[in-house]
Amino acid sequence: MQEYKRIDITKDEIIPLAERMRKDGVILAMIHGHLGKDGLPVISYEYQIGTGIESYTITGEKVLPTISHIYDLAAEWPERELSELIDITFEGLDTSKRLFMPESMLEGQGHIFVTPMDELIEKVQKKKEE
Amino acid sequence: MSYIVPIAPYHPSLEEPVHARLVTDGESITDAEVFIGYNHRGIEKLAMERNFIQTMVLVERVCGICSHSHALTYAMTLEAIGGVNVPKRGQYMRVIVAELERLHSHYLWLGIALHIIGHDSLFMHSWDDREKIMDILELLTGNRVNYGMVTYGGARRDITKEQADQVLQMLHEIEESNKRLADFLLADKTVALRTQGVGVLTTEDAIRIGAIGPHARASNVPVDVRLDAPYSSYDDFDFNKCVYPTCDVFARVVVRVLENFESIKIIRQALDSMPAGKVNLGNKIPTIKPGEYMMRHEAPRGQLSYKVVTNGTEYNERVSIHVPTFKNAPTIPTMLRGNSVADAGLIIASIDPCFSCMDR
Numbered sequence: 001m002q003e004y005k006r007i008d009i010t011k012d013e014i015i016p017l018a019e020r021m022r023k024d025g026v027i028l029a030m031i032h033g034h035l036g037k038d039g040l041p042v043i044s045y046e047y048q049i050g051t052g053i054e055s056y057t058i059t060g061e062k063v064l065p066t067i068s069h070i071y072d073l074a075a076e077w078p079e080r081e082l083s084e085l086i087d088i089t090f091e092g093l094d095t096s097k098r099l100f101m102p103e104s105m106l107e108g109q110g111h112i113f114v115t116p117m118d119e120l121i122e123k124v125q126k127k128k129e130e
Numbered sequence: 131m132s133y134i135v136p137i138a139p140y141h142p143s144l145e146e147p148v149h150a151r152l153v154t155d156g157e158s159i160t161d162a163e164v165f166i167g168y169n170h171r172g173i174e175k176l177a178m179e180r181n182f183i184q185t186m187v188l189v190e191r192v193c194g195i196c197s198h199s200h201a202l203t204y205a206m207t208l209e210a211i212g213g214v215n216v217p218k219r220g221q222y223m224r225v226i227v228a229e230l231e232r233l234h235s236h237y238l239w240l241g242i243a244l245h246i247i248g249h250d251s252l253f254m255h256s257w258d259d260r261e262k263i264m265d266i267l268e269l270l271t272g273n274r275v276n277y278g279m280v281t282y283g284g285a286r287r288d289i290t291k292e293q294a295d296q297v298l299q300m301l302h303e304i305e306e307s308n309k310r311l312a313d314f315l316l317a318d319k320t321v322a323l324r325t326q327g328v329g330v331l332t333t334e335d336a337i338r339i340g341a342i343g344p345h346a347r348a349s350n351v352p353v354d355v356r357l358d359a360p361y362s363s364y365d366d367f368d369f370n371k372c373v374y375p376t377c378d379v380f381a382r383v384v385v386r387v388l389e390n391f392e393s394i395k396i397i398r399q400a401l402d403s404m405p406a407g408k409v410n411l412g413n414k415i416p417t418i419k420p421g422e423y424m425m426r427h428e429a430p431r432g433q434l435s436y437k438v439v440t441n442g443t444e445y446n447e448r449v450s451i452h453v454p455t456f457k458n459a460p461t462i463p464t465m466l467r468g469n470s471v472a473d474a475g476l477i478i479a480s481i482d483p484c485f486s487c488m489d490r
Contacts, residue, residue, distance in 0.1 A: 002359045004210065004423045006217035027353075028340065029426070032437045034448035046424055046437070053424045073460035074340030078452075100167040102449060 003052030006044070011061050012029035014045070018067040018075075021047050028071045029053060033086045041086055066093040132160070137474055139168050140429040150462065150478060153158065157470045162463040169489035177449035182208055182282060182416055185446055190276045192451060198224075198231045201280040201427035203436045204449070205244045206361060208282055211421040211440055220284030220409040221363040222400045226297075228362075228427075229278045229393040229400075232265040233304070235430030236386040236393075238343075239482045240311070243383060246476045247324040252314065259307050268302050269293060280445065284410025294401045305394050312387045325380035328464040329477035332377055333381040336461065343432015344389060345458045345481050347373045348381035355428040362427075379480045386482075417444050423447065429454060431482050453482065455488040 021028070027048040032055075036042045040060040045067075046053050058064065068076035069092070074107065079090045080099040115123075133154050140149035147168035173192055177185045189200040195229040200226055209216060216224075237260035244253040264274045270289060271277035278284055289297075315321055331341065336349035346353050354371045356364040372388040374381040424437040432454030439448040458481040465477050 001210070002361055004424055004425075006422065029424070029433075030435055030437070030450075030452045032424075034449045034450065037447075044437075046435075048359075053426075055422075055424065061445065071187055071340070072338050074338075074457070077456060077460055097165075098167065100170045 003050075004055065005052065006055045006057055009056045009058060010120065011058055011064060013056075014058070014059060015065055015067060015070070017045070017056060018070045022070050027076050028067075031075065031082060033082045033088060043082065043088060062087070063089045063091060064089040068093055131155075133473055135235050135474075137478070141475065145479075146483070148478070148483065148485045149458075150466070150474065152466065152471060152474060154471055157300045157472070159466045159469050159471060159474065162466040164459055164462050166459065166485060167489055169486040171486075171490065173453075173490045174449055174451060177446050180446070181444040182418065182446070184281070185449060186280065187278075187453070189449070190278065191380075192490055193453070193484055194272050194275055195235050195484060196231060196429045196431065196434070196487065197276045198227050198279060199203060199427055199434050200436075200451070201278075202228060202362070203425055203427040203429075203434050204438070205280045205282055206427065207423050207425040207436045207438045208416070208418060210423040210425055211438065212282075212416060214283055214416075216284050216362070216413065217408045217410065218363065218405040219288070219407045222404055223285035223287070223409055224280060224307050224362050225287065225364065226289070226397050226400050227267070227277060227285075227368075228264055229396045230267050230270075231277075232430040233390055234260050234267065234392045235482070236390055237263065239479075240383065240386060241378075243325075243476065243481060244321075246479055248322065249318075249320055252311070255307075256311065259304055259311070262300055269296060281410055281413060282416050283412065284408070286410065288409045289401075289404070294404070295473050299397065299402060301394050301397060305391070308387065308390045308394070312391075315383055315387060316328055321383070322380065324473075324476065325383060326376070326378055328379045329480050331461050331465050336377075339461050339464065340457050341432075341461050342457045343428070343430075343454045344372075344385045345382065345432060345454075345461070347371065348385045349377045350375045353433070355426045355433050358425060362423065364396075366403070367396045369396050379476060382480050382482075417442070431455060431484060431487075432458065451490055453484065453487040453490075455483050455485065459483060459485075459488060 029046040029048045033043045042059050044055045044057040046055050076122050079093050082088045135152040137150045139149045149165040151157050151163045189204045189386045190197040192200045237256050241253045241256040263288040268274050295319045331349045333350045336346050336351050352373050369392045372385050374384045418440045420442040426433050426435045435452045441447040
C-alpha cells in the first residue's frame with residue numbers, strides 16, 4: 001500500500017522545502033490544486049518519499065512563489081496548469097502562453113474550476129451565439 | 131539561414147494532435163517548442179458532477195489505450211480513502227488486465243515506430259500480435275477498448291479455468307512471436323540506422339525534467355512504480371525493471387520489447403497462483419468518508435497519478451488526473467535539439483505520447 005501523508009505548511013516554506021527536496025534527490029510527483037468547501041484554494045506539493053507521498057499543503061493563498069527554477073519543467077507545467085484552471089498566480093512564472101485552454105476562452109480567463117458549471121454553460125452558449 | 135518549421139497539430143506521424151514549432155538551421159533542429167491542449171475535454175470538471183461509480187465509467191474514457199489504468203488508479207484512490215480491502219482474487223484480476231493492457235500498448239507503439247521508420251512489414255507483424263492480445267482482453271472482459279473491469283472494491287468479472295487455459299495458450303504464441311521480434315529489432319540494420327543515436331535524452335536531463343516510465347528507463351533511470359511502491363499485489367510477482375543505457379530512440383524500442391516478456395511473466399504467475407474467493411465486494415454506490423489520497427500506478431507509458439478529495443457524499447469534491455505524457459512531453463524539445471527535421475516525427479512519437487490522456 002502506498003502511504004499518503006498531508007503536512008500543512010505556509011507560503012514562506014515552499015521554496016526552502018523545494019530546495020531541500022531537490023538537494024536530497026526527491027522526485028516532485030505533482031502539484032495539485034482545488035477549491036475547498038469555503039471556496040479557498042488548496043494547493044499541495046506532492047513529493048515522493050520512499051514508497052509513499054508527502055503532500056505539503058497551503059490553504060487560502062492565491063499568490064505563490066514559483067519553484068520552476070528549482071524543479072525545472074517538472075514544476076513549470078503543473079504551475080502553468082494551476083494558473084489556468086484555478087487562477088493561482090505563481091510569482092516569477094511566465095504565463096504569457098496558455099497550456100490547455102484556447103486564448104479566447106471565457107474572455108481570456110478560462111479558469112474552469114473556479115467557475116460554476118451553470119455559469120460555464122451559459123458563457124459557452126453566449127460565445128457560440130456571437 | 132534559420133527557419134521555423136511547424137509540425138502538426140495534424141500530421142501523418144502523430145496519432146493525436148499536438149503542435150511542435152522547430153527552429154532549424156538547414157536540416158538541423160536548433161530549438162523547439164511544444165504546444166498542447168488540442169484534446170482538452172474538461173473531464174476533471176465533469177468528474178466533480180458525478181458519483182463515484184459514474185466517475186469510474188467517465189475516467190475510463192480519458193484514454194482509449196490505457197483505459198483500465200485510469201479506472202484502476204481512481205478505484206485504488208477511493209479504496210484508500212474508504213479504508214477498503216480488495217479481495218486478493220480481485221487484485222489479481224486487475225493485475226492481469228493491467229499487464230495485458232501494457233502488452234497491447236507496447237505493441238501499438240512498436241507498430242507506429244516501425245511504420246514511421248518505414249519498416250511496414252514489421253509494423254504489420256507487430257499489430258498482428260496486438261490483435262491477439264486484444265482478443266484475450268475481449269475474452270476476459272467482453273470489450274476491446276474500454277474494458278469496464280474495475281469497480282469500487284474489486285473487479286467486475288471473474289475468470290474461469292477454461293478461460294485461463296486459453297489465455298496461457300495465447301500467451302505462449304505471443305511470447306514466441308515477441309522473441310522473433312526482439313531478435314529482429316536488435317539485429318536489423320534499418321532499425322539501427324534510424325534509431326541509434328537519435329533523439330538522445332541523457333540520464334541527467336531525464337531526471338532534471340522529471341521523465342517517467344519506459345521513457346525514463348530508456349534513459350537509464352530505474353523507476354517503476356510496480357517495484358518502487360507496490361500496490362494491488364504486485365509484490366507477489368517476480369519480475370524485473372527493464373533499463374537500457376543508450377538514452378536514444380533505440381533504447382526506447384529495446385525497453386518496450388523487454389517489458390513485453392516481463393508482462394507475460396506476471397500474467398502467467400497471476401494465473402498459476404490465482405487465489406480462491408470473491409473478486410469484489412458488491413455493486414452498491416459507496417458513500418465514502420471525507421478525505422483525500424493520492425495513488426500511483428505504472429501505466430503502459432509510466433506513472434499515472436490520481437488525487438481524489440471526498441466530502442462525505444457520494445460525489446467527488448475534486449479528481450486530479452496526471453498522466454505520464456504530462457511528465458514526458460516536456461522532454462521533447464531537449465530530444466529534438468541537434469537532430470534533423472526528418473527525425474522529428476519519430477522523436478516526438480518515441481515518448482509513446484498520449485495527448486488525449488494528457489489534455490484530459
